[in-house]
Amino acid sequence: DTEVTQTPKHLVMGMTNKKSLKCEQHMGHRAMYWYKQKAKKPPELMFVYSYEKLSINESVPSRFSPECPNSSLLNLHLHALQPEDSALYLCASSQDGRGGNSPLHFGNGTRLTVT
Amino acid sequence: AQKVTQAQTEISVVEKEDVTLDCVYETRDTTYYLFWYKQPPSGELVFLIRRNSFDEQNEISGRYSWNFQKSTSSFNFTITASQVVDSAVYFCALRPLSGNTPLVFGKGTRLSVIA
Numbered sequence: 001d002t003e004v005t006q007t008p009k010h011l012v013m014g015m016t017n018k019k020s021l022k023c024e025q026h027m028g029h030r031a032m033y034w035y036k037q038k039a040k041k042p043p044e045l046m047f048v049y050s051y052e053k054l055s056i057n058e059s060v061p062s063r064f065s066p067e068c069p070n071s072s073l074l075n076l077h078l079h080a081l082q083p084e085d086s087a088l089y090l091c092a093s094s095q096d097g098r099g100g101n102s103p104l105h106f107g108n109g110t111r112l113t114v115t
Numbered sequence: 116a117q118k119v120t121q122a123q124t125e126i127s128v129v130e131k132e133d134v135t136l137d138c139v140y141e142t143r144d145t146t147y148y149l150f151w152y153k154q155p156p157s158g159e160l161v162f163l164i165r166r167n168s169f170d171e172q173n174e175i176s177g178r179y180s181w182n183f184q185k186s187t188s189s190f191n192f193t194i195t196a197s198q199v200v201d202s203a204v205y206f207c208a209l210r211p212l213s214g215n216t217p218l219v220f221g222k223g224t225r226l227s228v229i230a
Contacts, residue, residue, distance in 0.1 A: 033217065042206055042220035043160070056217075088158055094217070101148045101167060101210065104218060106160035 003027050004107035006091050012113045013081065021076040021110045023091030032074040033092040033104060034066060043090055049074060081114045088112075117142050117211050121221035128197050129229050136192045136224045138207030144168075148210040149183065149190045150218070155203040166190065197228045 004025045013019050023032065031050045035043035048056035049068040063085075065077040074091055088109045095102035118141040128134045140149065151163040164174060166183050174181045178195045194201055207221040 031217075040223075040225075042223055045216060045218070048217060090158075090160065092160075101165070103150055103162045103165050104160075105162060106152075109158040111158070 004091055004093055004105050006089075006107035006110050008110055009108065010111050010113075012115060013078065014115055015081060015083070017081075018077070018079045020078065021089055021091075021112075023074040023076075023107060024072055025093040025105070026072055027093065027095075027105070028071075029093035029095050029105070030071065031094045031096060032068065033094075034074070034076050035090040035092065035106075037088040037090055037109070047076075078112075081112075083114050086113045117144075117209055117216065117219045119207050119209050119219050119221035121205075121207055121224050123224045124222070125225045125227070127227045127229060130199060131196050133193060133195050134197050134226065134228075136194075136205050136207075136226065138190045138192065138221060140188050140190065140207070140209045142209060142211050144211045144213055146212050150208040150210065151181065151190075151192050152206045152208060153203045154206065154223070160206070163192075194226075197226075199228050199230050202226060202228045 007022045033048050034046040036046055037043040045058050046060045047066045052068045052071055063080050067075040088111050090106050090109045092104040092106045094104045120139045122137055147168045149166045153161045153163055164181055171183050171185055180193045182191045204223045204225045206223045209219045
């Protein structure tokens with residue numbers, strides 16, 4: 001079983017909807033990440049939080065809004081998405097942040113479909 | 116520039132065959148870390164191994180073994196006596212100490228093990 005929990009597992013939303021993806025870890029990790037993965041492609045980094053502060057935003061459109069309420073939780077708020085945003089969204093955590101050597105531990109992902 | 120190349124897009128083997136997945140990387144950092152992840156159809160990225168740039172010892176874990184050769188910038192992964200449960204996409208990844216990206220992924224190799 002993964003130690004990074006993501007909810008929901010599947011989400012279908014319209015282009016005018018507002019929804020949120022949630023991620024939780026209880027390993028005491030200090031860095032958390034959002035990745036987007038399209039079919040048959042590697043994961044692409046979206047955001048990195050280190051010690052609850054946003055440290056990396058890979059030029060992600062503002063219709064994706066991350067939030068880190070505390071060191072164990074990471075949310076991704078979605079609003080006015082486009083069909084091309086349909087993908088698997090993966091959350092990950094690691095013991096250290098940028099420049100460290102600890103592996104990233106990934107959740108099962110949320111499979112998002114935008115209609 | 117940091118780059119990971121997995122030249123094999125898809126591999127099919129018959130159960131009990133040995134299979135090697137190739138990974139070649141590029142980095143100007145003298146200290147870096149290499150990882151292998153497995154992504155089964157369920158979607159989760161499962162961490163398999165981490166290797167730092169100063170440790171060229173090969174590693175064996177059950178049916179899995181890894182061959183790190185700094186001289187050729189390769190970090191290959193061999194599965195011995197493959198099983199159907201090994202069917203997945205395998206990603207090699209590089210974690211440089213410099214730059215913004217916590218993990219640079221290769222494009223992945225899809226392994227199908229046929230009974």
